[in-house]
Amino acid sequence: MRQIDEDKQRDFEAAAFRRLLRHLRERTDVQNIDLMNLAGFCRNCLANWYREAAEAEGTALSKDEAREIVYGMPYDDWRARYQLEASDAQKAAFGQNQPKDH
Numbered sequence: 001m002r003q004i005d006e007d008k009q010r011d012f013e014a015a016a017f018r019r020l021l022r023h024l025r026e027r028t029d030v031q032n033i034d035l036m037n038l039a040g041f042c043r044n045c046l047a048n049w050y051r052e053a054a055e056a057e058g059t060a061l062s063k064d065e066a067r068e069i070v071y072g073m074p075y076d077d078w079r080a081r082y083q084l085e086a087s088d089a090q091k092a093a094f095g096q097n098q099p100k101d102h
Contacts, residue, residue, distance in 0.1 A: 021046075025072045028082040037093045046070045 004012070024030070024043055032042035044067065051066035067075040086094070 021070060021072070024070075028078075031084060031086070031090075033086045033090045033094055037090065037097050040097070043067075043070050 024046075032044060035042040036045075047063070047066040047070040050069060051061045051063065054061045054066070061069075064075060071078045
């Protein structure tokens with residue numbers, strides 16, 4: 001594998017993360033439960049990971065602050081605009097596929 005210096009690697013990872021956030025903000029049709037069922041993570045997971053990374057570096061973020069960073073708006077606003085009621089099939093799949101750390 002090609003060697004990339006740590007600063008460049010961090011820059012590339014940050015750019016990829018920003019692109020992922022933009023993509024998820026544009027794809028409001030994709031529900032969190034669908035992400036969880038297919039990939040084992042969702043927007044809320046990303047917000048939790050972001051908050052944990054910030055706290056590891058000494059920056060306190062609330063759950064709501066981290067979610068607003070990921071969603072691009074307050075979480076309650078996103079839910080009111082875009083979140084649909086999960087179907088019975090989605091709920092059943094979530095029950096079978098839910099990662100152990102959730």
